[in-house]
Amino acid sequence: MAGSPNPDYQVYLLRLWRDPAGSPRKGSPWHCSMELVGTDQRRGFADVEELAAFLRARYADREDEGEPSSAATASVRGEAS
Numbered sequence: 001m002a003g004s005p006n007p008d009y010q011v012y013l014l015r016l017w018r019d020p021a022g023s024p025r026k027g028s029p030w031h032c033s034m035e036l037v038g039t040d041q042r043r044g045f046a047d048v049e050e051l052a053a054f055l056r057a058r059y060a061d062r063e064d065e066g067e068p069s070s071a072a073t074a075s076v077r078g079e080a081s
Contacts, residue, residue, distance in 0.1 A: 011037040016048075 019029040028047035045051040
């Protein structure tokens with residue numbers, strides 16, 4: 001059943017993976033991606049801190065106004081903000 005997700009109940013598929021030992025990449029070895037289940041909305045994150053910041057921004061608005069910000073909604077779709 002397709003359609004817009006229920007704004008009061010959201011299910012995400014979260015993937016976490018780590019750089020191999022000895023990787024030349026600087027910073028956190030952990031990467032993340034998140035998909036809003038039932039949609040094609042996906043977003044990648046360079047590290048866990050970026051994921052946490054995204055979730056705080058998306059759901060802090062919900063506590064105040066009951067809806068996520070349009071920037072956060074576009075962000076989970078992978079659109080530029």
